[in-house]
Structures are given as structure tokens and as C-alpha cells.
Amino acid sequence: MSPPVSAAYSYCETVTGQQARNFAYGIRLLPVGKRRAMSALYAFSRRVDDIGDGDLDPAVKQTRLEDTRRLLGRVRTGEVSEDDTDPIAVALHDAARRYPIPLGGLDELIDGVLMDVRGQTYETWADLQGYCRCVAGAIGRLSLGVFGTAPAPAGGALDTTRAPEYADTLGLALQLTNILRDVREDAADGRTYLPTEDLDKFGCSTGFHSDIPPPGSDFAGLVHFEVRRARTLFDEGLALLPMLDRRSGACVAAMAGIYRRLLDRIAQDPQAVLRGRVSLSSREKGYVALRGLSGFDARRAARRAARRSA
Known part of the structure; x- marks a missing residue:
């Protein structure tokens, strides 16, 4: 070089x-x-x-x-x-x-x-997905170009042609987590990402401009609704892990693991996102990275993928 x-x-x-x-x-x-x-x-x-x-x-x-x-x-x-x-x-x-x-x-x-x-604002989840695929799903597919896919083990049934789909879905999961974490910060910048139909459903259409939820809203219900959606996306997207070599899989598992822990923290205390940025300590992030390097998350994802295809 x-x-x-x-x-x-x-x-x-x-x-x-x-x-x-x-x-x-x-x-x-x-x-x-x-x-x-x-x-x-x-x-x-x-x-x-x-x-x-x-x-x-x-x-x-x-x-x-x-x-x-x-x-x-x-x-x-x-x-x-x-x-x-x-x-x-x-x-x-x-x-x-x-x-x-x-x-x-x-x-x-x-x-x-x-x-x-x-x-731009987003009326439905389908509308927001289009945005998320641009700013995050595309990053997943770009990253896959660097990672490549590992050959399936002898007798394995991994369909690596679906790897870009899984990388895209994992990007959506990360972006939806970002949107939940930054809901107050984005509101201060005049941006609303959560779908209008979801905001209306939970009485949050007036927006998020203080550290307390909009009067009469079910803010916790909104957050838990979006958390479930993000967890489903993580479960689907992590089917990518068994398709990667060990170190690429560790990289993806570490990034996904950090965001899943953020999501868990948000689910435990929904109003925390209105009080400030929810984050993990460097020690926690290091632990998640080591767990990814051990292959634990990749093995668990492989078992889930096998159950889905059975």
C-alpha cells in the first residue's frame, strides 16, 4: 500500500x-x-x-x-x-x-x-421503512460488501443469497433504536420520525418538547410498541450472523448487541429518552464486544435461524 x-x-x-x-x-x-x-x-x-x-x-x-x-x-x-x-x-x-x-x-x-x-415526515411504518432503508439498511448492505459471506458448513442449509436482506433488516433495527433514543433531541431540531399513525394511536401527536410526555398520552405504550417492532427486526436481521466469518460476525454481533442493550434500557424506563440521551458505559460496550468475539451471539442466531427454517 x-x-x-x-x-x-x-x-x-x-x-x-x-x-x-x-x-x-x-x-x-x-x-x-x-x-x-x-x-x-x-x-x-x-x-x-x-x-x-x-x-x-x-x-x-x-x-x-x-x-x-x-x-x-x-x-x-x-x-x-x-x-x-x-x-x-x-x-x-x-x-x-x-x-x-x-x-x-x-x-x-x-x-x-x-x-x-x-x-419529510412519515405517515406509516411502511413510509418510515423507506427512509430507514436509505440511511441504515444501505449501510448494512455496504458493510456486507466488506464482510463477505462464509461458506456454509458441510451439510448446512444456509441460504447466503438472503444475506443482503438480513443486513438491510438489521440496519432498520439499529435505526429504529436510534429514533427512539433521540426522540427528544430530534423534536428540538424540528424533526419527527415516528410514524404519524403511531403517534396518533398513543396520543402523542403534539410532539416531545419537554421531559414529560404529552398530556393525556400513553407515551410508555408508544415506546413499548416501537420496541417490540425493533426487537422483531433484530431477531430477523441477526440471521445474518451464521453467514459471516468469525471476526465479521463478531463485529456485527458487537454493534447489534450494543443497540439491543440500549433498546432494553429504553424499554425499562421509556421516559428516560425525554430526559436525555440513553447510553451504555464503555465497560458495557467492551463486554458486548467480547461476547461477540466469543461467538455466543452467532451460535444463538444460528439456532434461531434453524428453528425458523424447520
């Missing part, structure tokens, strides 16, 4: 280490090449998210997002050289050369962030 490419990856790994609260715990379990590629994907995704979350005028945000899409086009067509001044583009180009990464997923991410910029 040339010095410019190595430096570009180092930059992306620094971005990931500084800004990825949960993501970094998973990818540190990967071998060097895959970890670098995942850092390049994260750094590009972080740039897109930062544009969407910034304090700029919406028209300026849209322009910058389309500029970023054009940069992605240059990466896709191989117009980026190792001497390019943009380290994220250099690293992403090298990663896409080494792994079959479906770069169209980053176009989907840009589409999803444009939905945020336009202030």
Missing part, C-alpha cells in the same frame, strides 16, 4: 475513533484490511450526515449533498487517484477496489439525508 493511501486510511480511522460512539467497538474486531475499509465507509457516511445535521440553509445543504454525490461518482468511475487531496475519497476508492462494495448504497444514504433536509 502506498504512503498516500495509507495516510488516507489513517485519517478515516481517526474520524471513526473520534466520532463513532458505538460503531468503533464493532469494527475494531475486524482484521486490518476490513477495518480500514469500514472506516472509509464510516468517514464518507459521517460527512454526509454532518452536512444534513449542520446549521446551514437547506438550499446550501442540498448543494453540498449533490457535490458529495458527484464525488462519489468520481470514486465509482475510478477518477480518484491516490494523490487526490480528499483523503476520504482516496480511502473509499481503494476500499472499493479491494472489496465488492455496492457503492450505490451511499447514493441511498444521500437520498435519505435529503429527506431530512426537506423536513
Whole structure:
């Protein structure tokens, strides 16, 4: 690997280490090449998210997002050289050369962030799924391009053609957990992600602008309803684990495990999301990562997948 490419990856790994609260715990379990590629994907995704979350005028945000899409086009067509001044583009180009990464997923991410910029709301769960597939399901499918799938064991019946579907579903589970965790923060930014039909059903259509639920609402009922939906998505998406090699599976199990623990914590105290950001300690995240490396979650997911196919 040339010095410019190595430096570009180092930059992306620094971005990931500084800004990825949960993501970094998973990818540190990967071998060097895959970890670098995942850092390049994260750094590009972080740039897109930062544009969407910034304090700029919406028209300026849209322009910058389309500029970023054009940069992605240059990466896709191989117009980026190792001497390019943009380290994220250099690293992403090298990663896409080494792994079959479906770069169209980053176009989907840009589409999803444009939905945020336009202030889109979602009437139904089906509507919200479309958004989640752009901003999270696509990341799952991009990551699968780096992970690859492991050959099924002798006599096994794993259908690895469904791996992208499971990766997408797992992305939805993570994103719905994020939406629940950030419901107060998003409301302060003028964003509402939970489906309108769900908000109406539980008397929460007035929004979340304080540390107490809307008057007369069943806020706990709303949270538990969405938690059940997210848990179902986790159960379906974790069928991906037996299809991955040990270290890739450990990476996915660690990230999913952190978010499932967040979900459990939210379910135990629904109003906590109105009081502040629900999080896990570094010690807890480290424990989940070690559990993923042990293969415990992968074995459990394999047993569940076998029961579903029986």
C-alpha cells in the first residue's frame, strides 16, 4: 500500500475513533484490511450526515449533498487517484477496489439525508421503512460488501443469497433504536420520525418538547410498541450472523448487541429518552464486544435461524 493511501486510511480511522460512539467497538474486531475499509465507509457516511445535521440553509445543504454525490461518482468511475487531496475519497476508492462494495448504497444514504433536509415526515411504518432503508439498511448492505459471506458448513442449509436482506433488516433495527433514543433531541431540531399513525394511536401527536410526555398520552405504550417492532427486526436481521466469518460476525454481533442493550434500557424506563440521551458505559460496550468475539451471539442466531427454517 502506498504512503498516500495509507495516510488516507489513517485519517478515516481517526474520524471513526473520534466520532463513532458505538460503531468503533464493532469494527475494531475486524482484521486490518476490513477495518480500514469500514472506516472509509464510516468517514464518507459521517460527512454526509454532518452536512444534513449542520446549521446551514437547506438550499446550501442540498448543494453540498449533490457535490458529495458527484464525488462519489468520481470514486465509482475510478477518477480518484491516490494523490487526490480528499483523503476520504482516496480511502473509499481503494476500499472499493479491494472489496465488492455496492457503492450505490451511499447514493441511498444521500437520498435519505435529503429527506431530512426537506423536513419529510412519515405517515406509516411502511413510509418510515423507506427512509430507514436509505440511511441504515444501505449501510448494512455496504458493510456486507466488506464482510463477505462464509461458506456454509458441510451439510448446512444456509441460504447466503438472503444475506443482503438480513443486513438491510438489521440496519432498520439499529435505526429504529436510534429514533427512539433521540426522540427528544430530534423534536428540538424540528424533526419527527415516528410514524404519524403511531403517534396518533398513543396520543402523542403534539410532539416531545419537554421531559414529560404529552398530556393525556400513553407515551410508555408508544415506546413499548416501537420496541417490540425493533426487537422483531433484530431477531430477523441477526440471521445474518451464521453467514459471516468469525471476526465479521463478531463485529456485527458487537454493534447489534450494543443497540439491543440500549433498546432494553429504553424499554425499562421509556421516559428516560425525554430526559436525555440513553447510553451504555464503555465497560458495557467492551463486554458486548467480547461476547461477540466469543461467538455466543452467532451460535444463538444460528439456532434461531434453524428453528425458523424447520
